[in-house]
Amino acid sequence: MPDTELTLARTGGRPLSRILFSTEQIAERVREIGREITEAYPKDEELLVLGTLKGSFIFLSDVVREIARPMEVDFLIASSYGGGTVSTGEVSLLYDSSSVLTGKHVILVEDIVDSGTTLNRLLPQLRTHNPASLEVCALLHKHIARDLVLEPRWVGFDCPHDFVIGYGLDHSEYFRNLPFIGVIQP
Ligand SMILES: O=P(O)(O)OC[C@H]1O[C@H](OP(=O)(O)OP(=O)(O)O)[C@H](O)[C@@H]1O
Numbered sequence: 001m002p003d004t005e006l007t008l009a010r011t012g013g014r015p016l017s018r019i020l021f022s023t024e025q026i027a028e029r030v031r032e033i034g035r036e037i038t039e040a041y042p043k044d045e046e047l048l049v050l051g052t053l054k055g056s057f058i059f060l061s062d063v064v065r066e067i068a069r070p071m072e073v074d075f076l077i078a079s080s081y082g083g084g085t086v087s088t089g090e091v092s093l094l095y096d097s098s099s100v101l102t103g104k105h106v107i108l109v110e111d112i113v114d115s116g117t118t119l120n121r122l123l124p125q126l127r128t129h130n131p132a133s134l135e136v137c138a139l140l141h142k143h144i145a146r147d148l149v150l151e152p153r154w155v156g157f158d159c160p161h162d163f164v165i166g167y168g169l170d171h172s173e174y175f176r177n178l179p180f181i182g183v184i185q186p
Pocket residue numbers: 052053054055056078079080081082087110111112113114115116117118119169170
């Protein structure tokens with residue numbers, strides 16, 4: 001259980017309704033995913049891990065340290081929620097990776113798959129660069145999207161349909177620094 005005072009210090013006194021995934025649960029799952037990714041690709045082929053900012057920054061930095069093989073890391077910046085808790089349906093690509101994707105095994109790392117709008121916008125664009133393979137690794141999956149162009153190969157946890165925060169996930173840019181995932185009181 002996280003220290004309540006430390007949590008309230010991080011949330012500015014705003015209480016959480018509940019904790020969904022603890023720091024320890026996340027660390028354990030991240031280690032498992034790192035091991036699976038390490039085993040998934042031939043060691044002599046190129047791997048590029050591409051994080052979607054901002055939400056994936058903590059998950060990505062933890063998971064890449066559990067992948068025991070040579071690899072490149074790069075980022076995209078995509079945004080569609082603004083300050084709200086519902087997707088606007090419009091994904092703004094604020095920064096596109098300049099890395100070469102062609103011929104490489106590419107893993108797109110997401111903090112969460114919710115409506116699927118972000119993945120459905122980014123994946124077809126990445127495919128135009130002819131990667132050797134393209135997979136998605138998402139920490140959380142709400143299993144709402146019915147029309148995903150590609151199901152994530154690696155998922156940390158199935159996520160309830162609440163708006164969740166912490167471990168990189170924000171509400172109006174706050175709460176990304178919580179070391180666990182929870183739901184704030186409305
Ligand atoms: O499946 P979807 O409904 O598209 O939701 C998932 C996306 O929503 C969040 O990004 P957001 O637009 O909030 O930007 P952020 O990463 O900067 O917080 C999250 O990081 C995912 O990229």
